[in-house]
Each structure stands twice: as C-alpha cells, then as structure tokens.
Amino acid sequence: MSNGKITVRRVAELAGVSPATVSRVSRGSTHVDPVLRERVLRVIEEHGYKPSHFGRALAERRHGALGLVFPGLSGPYFAELIQGFEVQALETGDSVLVLASHSRDDTDATVIDLAGRVDGMAIHGGTVSDAALEKLCGMVRVVVMAGDTGPAHASVRVDNSSMRGLTRHLLVDHGYRRLAFVGNPDGSTDVTVRWEAFLAAHKTARRKPPKEPVRVGLQQSDGVIAAKQLLDGDEPPEAVVCANDETALGVMIGAMGRGLKVPDDIAITGFDDMPMASLVNPDLTTVRQPVRELATTTARLLADRSPDPAGAVLLPTEIVLRGSCGCRDGGGG
C-alpha cells in the first residue's frame, strides 16, 4: 500500500498532466477537459491521494476549522451544544476544535492560542474575560453564544425573559410565598439574566424576593447540595426556581430523599426542557429553549463568508407548565 506521501506533483506526473490541473480536479473546479479529469480521477482513486491540509491551509490561508470554547460542564445542555455545533460545522467542511476545560480564571493564553488555529470562534457566555475577547476579535471572527455580544462580532442567545413569566406564575397563579433561586448569577450570562428576571417578577408583583440566590453550579449534584442547604434550614421555601433542569432534578431528588412531596410540600421548576424533564414524576415545569438551534446558528454565523455577520440573534423560548409547580395534581410519587 502506498503511504500517504503522494503529492499533487506525483499525481500530475502519473496522469501526465500539470499539478495545476490535478489541483483543479481535486477541488472539483469546472473548466477541465472531461478526458483529463477522468484520467486524473483514476490516478487519485488508485493511489488514494488526499490533498494535504498543510499545504492547502497555507496556500488558502484558511484553517478549515472552528473553535468552540465553553466551561467544561457535563449534562445534556453542553452535549447538545457540541453536537449541534459540530453537525453544522461538518456541513461546511469545517472541523471543530474545543476548549472545554476553560474557566474564566485560567490564563487567557490558551484561548488566544486557539484563535491562531481556527477561522472563527464560538465563545460561551461567561467563559472569557472581556479583555481576552477583544484580543480574539482582532484575530478571528468571534460569536458569543448565550451571552452579550460585547466586543464580539455577533451573538446568539435565547430569550431568558421567560423566567419572568414563570416566576410570576408561581407568585401569582399559585400564590406561593417564599421562593428560592438556585444558580450562580456570576457563573454564566444565562444565569445572570434569569436571576434578574426572577427579581423583576417579584418587583412587578410587589413581593419581596430572597436576598440571595443559592450560589451553586449547574450540575445535578449541585441541585442536591442546594436542596440540603434549602430544606434543612429554618424556613424552607414553598417553591424553588432553578437555573436549569439539571439542578431542578437534583433538588427534586434531594426533596424526595427527605420524604417531601413535590409539589405539595415544595414546588420546583427548571429551565431547558431536557428529556428527563418530562420523564420524572411529577414531571418538571420548565422553560423550553432551543439549544440545538443556538449551536447551529452560531456555527452558521461563523462559517458565513460574508463581510459582517448579523448583530445579535435572539431565539425564542417557551414556558412549559407541568406537574412540579402544582399545575396538575396527578402523580406526585
């Protein structure tokens, strides 16, 4: 078997044409004599010629790769994010370079370095300092996902204001008194905005919000930890509003582990509408957000070759009322 050392020149030689012609054929250029094309194609096939990314990248000054930077969290949200992004990138022939272990306090050097190896970068809200972001923008096209555009070229995010309606629902429709919020507003832009919407709903309803959110991460285990803090305290809340479904599930597990009934003893809501939300008992009241679209839109913006990408895209969300807020009294294991 021929090893990968076969080059344009060699193919040209074997096919009795010039390297230029091979290049044209290999990239499906028009304007090539069918006979020659056929001859070249056969040699390519026969010897398994693959244009070198090295040479191509250098000549075209294009990496054919997109970067994806986010805080290394587990869970359905990020899995969906990666996959959506990747599928879209593949669509345009781009590869995906990920930086999943990046937290804001890391040195920015890593992400700057990444910028030198890609044609565009997607930065998840809250993972990179504004200073670094600005530097990045001077190097490649940058799209912020789930965050403010800031110095970036564009941004794509979901409409977190649904959290306001959801909170109002709890406050007004159900008449719950003491609400708690689980999630760290400093952790990500999404949580910041959701916490603000939570506060705003209280204000509109002329009700006093909790002084502080329960500052934990976004994983299921964080929800369990929050439940411990919330339910073992003096005044447990009547309803717990969680920054995402995972923590909501965690809180629910914690509550049930204490023998509490949801929603009778305590109401719980999430955000995302991931698969588990409709599978638990009671099923989870939440806000549905189009995670996949968030990812694909971002990738599309990045791959777009037009001079300037759209400014800020806002994706719609939808409140999904189910059992865990008390809207149905079926189930309640």
Next chain:
Amino acid sequence: MSNGKITVRRVAELAGVSPATVSRVSRGSTHVDPVLRERVLRVIEEHGYKPSHFGRALAERRHGALGLVFPGLSGPYFAELIQGFEVQALETGDSVLVLASHSRDDTDATVIDLAGRVDGMAIHGGTVSDAALEKLCGMVRVVVMAGDTGPAHASVRVDNSSMRGLTRHLLVDHGYRRLAFVGNPDGSTDVTVRWEAFLAAHKTARRKPPKEPVRVGLQQSDGVIAAKQLLDGDEPPEAVVCANDETALGVMIGAMGRGLKVPDDIAITGFDDMPMASLVNPDLTTVRQPVRELATTTARLLADRSPDPAGAVLLPTEIVLRGSCGCRDGGGG
C-alpha cells in the same frame, strides 16, 4: 495596532537578523547569542509576532493537534473524558479536535477526514468500524479508549471485570433471586464486557441469568425508560444491575416515582462512581473507574513521540458498596 500579518521575515528585517535566527529564538532554541536573542525578542514583543500555524505545520509536517472520537453522549463520563484528554493535550501544546456526533452508521468518511488533520487519534470503543479503524491506522497513530486494541496501535481501558464481583455480591451475599441488567451490550465495548461479567457471575454461582438485558442507552432518561419496562412487568426483578451510574439513577428515580423503596423493594447498582452516586438517598452501590486517568493516559500515549506506544493498558477499578444494594439500611427515603 499591527494586524497579524507580521511574518518571520519582517521580524528579521526589523531586528536586523536573518529569518533563521528569528525562528530559532521564537522556538526557544539554544545557541543564540544573548544580545541578538534580546533584540529579536523585543521586536517580537513589540509587534506581537505569532508564528503562523500554517507555515509551522507545513514545515514540521506536524499538526500539533489530536483527535478525539466518541459517540455523542451527555453525562459526567464524557465530560470528564473530554476535559481529561484536553488538559493532557494542552500539556504538550496540542489542540483537540472532537468528533462527538459520530455514530457507527455514519459514513466513515468524516473520521477518515479528521485523520488528515491530526497527529494522533483517540477512538472510543464501539464508535468506528474495524475497516475504518484499519484505514486510520495507516494514517496516524491510533489509540482505542475503553475498547479492544484491534488493529489500533494501542488501547487503554478499565477493568470491567469488577462487574463480576459486584454481581456475585448481589447474588451470594444478599441472596437476591432475579437480577436484571440495564444497558445495551451492542452499544459499547464497556457494556459488552460488563454484560459478559454479569453472565459469568451467574454461571459461577450456578444461577440462571436473565435471557436478555434491557437494551437502552446510557443516559439517565434511558434508566427511567428501563424502569418503566422492568417495574410495570409481571415479574419485577429483586435487583437491577445497570451499565452505568446515570441509568442507575434513572432507574432509581423511576422506582421511587412508583412508590418503591430502595433497596427494600428493589436493589439498584451502577458503574462509574460519579458525584451523584454518593449524594442520592440511598447512596449508590457502584464500581469506581478512573475516567480521568483513562483520558490522560490515552492522550499521553498519542503525544508520545517514541516509535511504538505500549500495547494495552488496563486501569484498575474498585467495587464501592453503599446503600442501594442493601448493604446499609440507613436512609432509604
């Protein structure tokens, strides 16, 4: 601000030296006159010169990148895998290209293409056909993680045989009669081996195993689905052995949602020992596997420049007995 168009030649010019010297300095080569080095460094600093990955890659014939291929699953396991891999890769200055949306029935073309953009690839067991794997091996160094070496250059996996001891524990120490297995042996090498170990333990104990596993995926929602199938049937099992912690949690949620008590009414075990395992009530009996080490070892093997990497690395695992199998009767919410 100077745009990124500054090259070696330009720096050389500005510093009054040759491009070769700039190259030597930029790469920290020894044998450079301190005076010149200083002069060059200042110019580099001043103009923000960054060696182009294009040029460097072509000249060194080295991408400076590693590929990571796995089935796009969510959950702590894969999150840990990515991060561990990435951290180790960063250690050697490599970037990480991921292919997370690859399922076995995809065209192999995608993964073959990836091979042309990296110096080495980590393939998660059960994601690529043997034919494709063989082809890949002719292009780059390939290490299989959590799977058989096969045609690959090396493999790293964990010792799944602990599943045998765990099953024996359920069968003999606890004396459970009917056990069920949740997980699809065809889905991944790990599950294949765990199912086989489950069967082997039955054989050794001279007990009849279930005819079939409950063939579901590895996510929490799959566990809920399995619970439905298992618990709503005629003869619910006395103990459910799950292929991983996530599905175990799902089964537990399903069981509790039906008002069943764990482990009194039904025992449940997992595999992984992820954070949630010790947080639920009752806490989860499981097998601890070193996921991070799995990832870092793989990355290290890939980055290793020595002629041939080690053959097959086997990482140890450890049975962790907790409440969900019936070993402690505290808790049991």
Next chain:
DNA sequence: TTGTAGGCGTTATCAA
C-alpha cells in the same frame, strides 16, 4: 483549457 512560475510562512540544511 492547460501549463509554468511564484508565493503562502516556517523550519531544516549546510556553508561560512
């Protein structure tokens, strides 16, 4: 339509 020649930015080789 095809071929020739030069350039993309860096590193490697070999004299000096």
Next chain:
DNA sequence: TTGATAACGCCTACAA
C-alpha cells in the same frame, strides 16, 4: 553562532 537557500504541498495568477 549565523545566514543564505532549499524544501514543505498546495493554490493561483498569468501566459500560452
């Protein structure tokens, strides 16, 4: 130690 010079593999004017 330093500096010309030649790859590295491909693409793309430009000329034929």
